[in-house]
Amino acid sequence: AQSVTQPDIHITVSEGASLELRCNYSYGATPYLFWYVQSPGQGLQLLLKYFSGDTLVQGIKGFEAEFKRSQSSFNLRKPSVHWSDAAEYFCAGGGNEKLTFGTGTRLTIIP
Amino acid sequence: EAGVAQSPRYKIIEKRQSVAFWCNPISGHATLYWYQQILGQGPKLLIQFQNNGVVDDSQLPKDRFSAERLKGVDSTLKIQPAKLEDSAVYLCASSLLTASGANVLTFGAGSRLTVL
Numbered sequence: 484a485q486s487v488t489q490p491d492i493h494i495t496v497s498e499g500a501s502l503e504l505r506c507n508y509s510y511g512a513t514p515y516l517f518w519y520v521q522s523p524g525q526g527l528q529l530l531l532k533y534f535s536g537d538t539l540v541q542g543i544k545g546f547e548a549e550f551k552r553s554q555s556s557f558n559l560r561k562p563s564v565h566w567s568d569a570a571e572y573f574c575a576g577g578g579n580e581k582l583t584f585g586t587g588t589r590l591t592i593i594p
Numbered sequence: 595e596a597g598v599a600q601s602p603r604y605k606i607i608e609k610r611q612s613v614a615f616w617c618n619p620i621s622g623h624a625t626l627y628w629y630q631q632i633l634g635q636g637p638k639l640l641i642q643f644q645n646n647g648v649v650d651d652s653q654l655p656k657d658r659f660s661a662e663r664l665k666g667v668d669s670t671l672k673i674q675p676a677k678l679e680d681s682a683v684y685l686c687a688s689s690l691l692t693a694s695g696a697n698v699l700t701f702g703a704g705s706r707l708t709v710l
Contacts, residue, residue, distance in 0.1 A: 515696040517698075519701075524703075525703055525704075526598075526685060526701035526702050526703045526704050527637070527685070527699075527701040528701075529699075532698060573637070575636075581639055581642070582627075582697070582699060584637050584638075586634075586635055586636045587635070587636050
């Protein structure tokens, strides 16, 4: 079955530090992969997406993600986080079929 | 472009009552989705429409949930009768099929339902 796993429920990072949020997928073929961010009381906003081609994709707000087929991973990274990055982050897979979401990683930023 | 509009933003009802949520997708988006997001979980697809036809409703609890998309534009999701476990945020999304064959979803702000 197709699935997306986010192993970390909650991550705390100091402002200005680097960030990596993990995402693993289980799909037969190369999936379409997405990262969404959800601020409290808001809907989901698309950060970036991977369909094919260059395995390092750039997104909005300074985020990037790298598709690694050998590790079945699509981890989200940011070199220096800002207090405004505190939110819930969801990895999702699918695309031209049902989009399946991970359970999310809550990011807390400390001064 | 205008985003996906949803209403109401918040609704509190007693169990066994009914509730309806409305969604207006982005103009020109043929595909519309309703997701249920329970607190602490990722969104779960309830139903997917392509124009006004249902593509996937395999996870819709059809004994109490219904949805329609008349004229292939706006959509309504109804719950009758509501149960305590229906407390969640109901997210509407719409999408345009890209040249690569992928659907990129744009989400509305959601409708938060509390069932007492």
